[in-house]
Amino acid sequence: MSNTKVLPLLEPEVPETVAPCCPPLTERPFTAEEAETAARMFKALGDPVRLRLFSAVASHEGGEACVCDISDVGVSQPTVSHHLKKLKEAGLLTSERRGTWVYYRVEPSVLAAMGKLLTIAPAAA
Template sequence: MALTPVEAVACCLPLNREPLSQEAAERIVPMLKALADPVRLRLLSLVASHEGGEACVCDLNDAFELSQPTISHHLKVLHGAGLLEREKRGVWVYYRSSPSAMSSLAALISDTTT
């Protein structure tokens, strides 16, 4: 079974411990690519900092000059990369940041030598 991007990051901590193998780097790339887009990085920040730690698409639309389907697409990419969790309630989908993904990313880039 293939590792999710979050599991891949968690197994390769931190970057300064030892060089990443080609395989490990390829497993981690989807998560980092998802964050490399300015809209997705802002969306992750908006969701994570939203009151209660979760947000609906309807809460995020006004922060961007983008259509709701475009915002939903970016949220889907973040979810697919393991950065966001989602829950459908009625007609709306609510998103929250994944604590394990955030912890894994922080540990991946942490400097344990200081």
């Protein structure tokens, strides 16, 4: 019932959407370029509605969710669509149409990448 088993499906679709952009925040000062890249992801999660949508997809069984399953976040349906698009553009989600419905799925590597960013110390050196 959990989503622990759906994570290994790293298909080589658009690998550049979430590159290993940056070292941990605490390792050394970010360059302008690194900051630009990382900030784009943080920014995407910096809106309450988007965060709820992302969490809803990430926690949904199968690691993916139909829009109809997650669009109850208190804003209009066009707004939901708008935010999902933003999340896609940030490389956090991917979408796929299957018949009537559109399914969104989290890009698994992105969570790991952002998690590393917030690592205290890599215990290096």
